[in-house]
Amino acid sequence: MNNNLQQQHDRTMVRVQQGLVRRYRQEKRFQRIGLGAIVLGLVFVSFLFISIIANGYTAFQQTYVKLDINFDPELIAPVGETDPEVLSKANYGGLVKKTMREMFPDVSSRREKKVLYGLVSTGASYQLRDMVMQDPALIGTRQSVWVPADDDVDMLIKGHIDLNVPESDRRIKNNQMVWIQSLQAEDRIEKRFNTTFFTAGDSREPELSGIKGAVHGSFFTLMICLLISFPVGVAAAVYLEEFAPKNRWTDIIEVNINNLAAVPSIVFGLLGLAVFINFFGLPRSVPLVGGLVLALMTLPTIIIASRAALKSVPPSIREAALGVGASPMQTITHHVLPLAMPGMLTGTIIGMAQALGETAPLLMIGMVAFIVDIPGGPFDPSAVLPVQIYLWADSPERAFVERTSAAIMVLLAFLISMNLLAVWLRKKFERRW
Amino acid sequence: MEELVNESGVVAKPLNPEAATEVDMQASYEQHGSGTVGEIYVNDPRMTCRNVNVYYGEKQAIFDVNLDIGKNQVISMIGPSGCGKSTFLRCLNRMNDTIDVCRVTGQIKMDDQDIYDDGLDVVPLRASVGMVFQKPNPFPKSIYDNIAYGPRIHGLSDNARHLDEIVESSLTRAGLWEEVKDRMDQPGTGLSGGQQQRLCIARAIAVSPEVILMDEPCSALDPIATAKIEELIDELRENYTIAIVTHSMQQAARVSQRTAYFHLGKLIEVGETDQIFTNPRHKLTEDYITGRFG
Known part of the structure; x- marks a missing residue:
């Protein structure tokens, strides 16, 4: 009787020993699967963050162009004018265009001029208007003003435009390239922190849009x-x-x-x-x-x-x-x-x-x-x-x-x-x- | 209603506990209608329970219990697990009301007021029948706020100083004042288990109840803390009526004057503690106290 029990016990131990290896292997496998799931999740999350940040970090900078603006009384209003009604209706767009023409006197054809004006953002004229409205004494003076560049110029400066593609497929044409390079040579182009992004509402113009x-x-x-x-x-x-x-x-x-x-x-x-x-x-x-x-x-x-x-x-x-x-x-x-x-x-x-x-x-x-x-x-x-x-x-x-x-x-x-x-x-x- | 609200904590002169336990001769040594052996009546009851039945939904948990709870004495309720002693205890301050399916029939009177009367509000009832639970359950607030909570919600204090006095006297009566007087603003949950339970007792007596129900107050405590609580119960008897449910027969023997033995929802035997433990009349009681089951 006792002998029989002893035999049974020995048999149990043998079986348990045989099973142990398998049990531990299963446990290991289970742990590895769990770990793999976590690693996979982390990889996806880091992909997400890397791609978003890589795509988006440049948006916190914006290219600006320095213009020497002559606040011409003829185009705005007579010196000493303070009536906001008059000041707000003045032709600031013309001011920007005139400045651009003065900077590049060689540009003569109508079409080329239009392209030239497109180098700076349409927001430039609003910026000038705000400046004058705030301080009418600016009329008749000459000031250096940093105005936002057009989004295409901005993209070029940030390196998002591939210059190796044919000119016809590019947003920036060769003549624009020449102008931009000459502006760069004069240190008139600079990337600055993009405050507009945090202070403006939506806009059709990327450089003027914000959140x-x-x-x-x-x-x-x-x-x-x-x-x-x-x-x-x-x-x-x-x-x-x-x-x-x-x-x-x-x-x-x-x-x-x-x-x-x-x-x-x-x-x-x-x-x-x-x-x-x-x-x-x-x-x-x-x-x-x-x-x-x-x-x-x-x-x-x-x-x-x-x-x-x-x-x-x-x-x-x-x-x-x-x-x-x-x-x-x-x-x-x-x-x-x-x-x-x-x-x-x-x-x-x-x-x-x-x-x-x-x-x-x-x-x-x-x-x-x-x-x-x-x-x-x-x-x-x-x-x-x-x-x-x-x-x-x-x-x-x-x-x-x-x-x-x-x-x-x-x-x-x-x-x-x-x-x-x-x-x-x-x-x-x-x-x- | 009026008689339920205890007046300002002034407690009646302690009665002679021996006199209180003196049995109604008519009732003694007889089997009652409910099958209870022993003396269910006392001469000077604080609470009287007649034909109390408790149902949880369809299931009946308490069968026809008749029991008097005498003034200024400790009555202990013993019995095997699931015998309904806690359920019965919780009927005495209507804590069972919080359980939806629980239904109580019969009559439980406190000073001639039926506490299950439709018009009776449980708030003054619970102010005069305090309760101490199995697991110490201080509020997660300061020691002071734990004691002051009851007096505050019932508007017992006239001003801040009066409240301080109530807090101090409650803690003193619970034997905790010396241990905590320097850290009144610390959380009550930071005290040791035994201190927490004494804090809960102090919280219960802060609203000056007449009766204190204790549901296995020492089952979560170590022997030293248990000894302190038992000592405290003996002191409190002078001013309060105490009903205690306990699993420990030694504890019942140490702290109580009367003992009620419950079995499967029935009150089997009730009598003076000495008699119950030395000379039980019912076979079931004898089996239980001699350790044959339970």
């Missing part, structure tokens, strides 16, 4: 979205988690909320179009409607995150509060909500980050319009960052390519900082009980 309008639009849209979705989401979560009876109706509501979180965002755009614009008659293209639509979209995220946060508050805290005679309302406002708030905020920030990057629903409510003015409030027509990126990506000019990437970088910076904030909040307030 400020889109950033403002995104800000107003997110504010509306936050103001609506956070209180509504938290209230819904608190009711469902703390007060609602657990029955079939609340089950149905819960299932529906989870389903809503998975509804394609463009459907929310259609809903917004039908309800807010067609039924309530709210204006198109405004952050108010955008915010409302995004609030609908983020509500499920916030409700789900808030309910999870409420669930994670230990019941012992509730019992403790109820045990000293706090009413359910006091228990929630004094104890449960403060403890659940970090989780709720984390969920809200993640929802907001999602909303910030959302494009499709906003296309449906007309936020895809070309808007030059920088919106001053949630009722002004505006674009948002992702839609701006979409618009620029659609533009044919080579200079918009780098601006698209630069705008993506700005958007990613916002998203990353929002997510970092969420992580920081979570770490800071993790498990206080």
Whole structure:
């Protein structure tokens, strides 16, 4: 009997030993697969960042041309004129053209002159107007002014134009090359930090376009979205988690909320179009409607995150509060909500980050319009960052390519900082009980 | 309603516990309708429970319990796991209300007021029937705020100094004042387990209840902390009525004057602690205390 047991034991040990090698091999393989997945993910992310940054970093610089402008009273207004009406209507374009003609006296034909004028941005005349409006004493003087170069010149200076292709296929012709080289020889061409990119709205001219309008639009849209979705989401979560009876109706509501979180965002755009614009008659293209639509979209995220946060508050805290005679309302406002708030905020920030990057629903409510003015409030027509990126990506000019990437970088910076904030909040307030 | 709200924490002169446990001669040594052996009645009850049944949905957890809880004495409830002693305890301050499917029938009176009366508000009830839980559950706030929370929400203090006094006297009565007086603004969760539990007791007595319910208050504590809590329970008996659920028969024997033995949702036997542990009348009680099951 004893002998028999001993034999069985020996047999078991042999089998276990045989199996061990296989088990360890499996474990190793499993680990390697996991590691491989992570490496693959990191490779893709770094590809994304490298390509965006490589494409976009040049957009933060802009080529400027130095012009010696003679603020000719004949072309603007008599010396001493201060009436803004007169000053704003003066012919600054002519001023720029005249300066260009003086710099290149050899250019004579009408067509060549037109090409010559095209070396500097059409924004140059606005810049001169602003200068004169601000300081009318400039009239009659001679000033060196740095004006933005045309986007084609900018691209050439940044090396984005291949000079080996035939002239007919190039945006910069040979005669322009000659002029540019002579400007360079006189140190009249310089790359500077592109402040316009951060201070201007959209424009047809790449060198005059910026993201400020889109950033403002995104800000107003997110504010509306936050103001609506956070209180509504938290209230819904608190009711469902703390007060609602657990029955079939609340089950149905819960299932529906989870389903809503998975509804394609463009459907929310259609809903917004039908309800807010067609039924309530709210204006198109405004952050108010955008915010409302995004609030609908983020509500499920916030409700789900808030309910999870409420669930994670230990019941012992509730019992403790109820045990000293706090009413359910006091228990929630004094104890449960403060403890659940970090989780709720984390969920809200993640929802907001999602909303910030959302494009499709906003296309449906007309936020895809070309808007030059920088919106001053949630009722002004505006674009948002992702839609701006979409618009620029659609533009044919080579200079918009780098601006698209630069705008993506700005958007990613916002998203990353929002997510970092969420992580920081979570770490800071993790498990206080 | 009125009689439920304890007046300003002034506690009645301690009664002679021996007198309180004196049995109603009619009831003693008889089997009651509910099948309970022993003396379910006391002469001077703080709370009286009659024909209490508790259901969780379809399932009945407590069967027809009749029990008096005498003034200024400690009654301990013992029994194997799942016998319903905690459920019964939580009926006494209506903590079971928080469970949707839980239904309580019968009558539980506190000073002639039916606590399950429709018109009765649980807030004053819980202010006069405090509770200490199995796991110490201080609020994640400062020690001071833990104690001050109850008085604050009930508006018990006239001014900040009065509140300070309430906090100090509660902590003193819970035997914790000397240990924490220099760190009142530190979180209550930073204390040791035993200190946390005494903090919870202090929190319960800060609102001047008449009855304190304790649901296995020492099961998460080490023997030294347990000894301190037991000592404290004995001191508190002078001013409060205490009902304690415990898994430890030694603890029941040490701290309580009366003991109730629950088995499968039924109150099997109740009587003076000495008698229950030395001379149990019911076979089940005897089996339990001699360690045959449980």
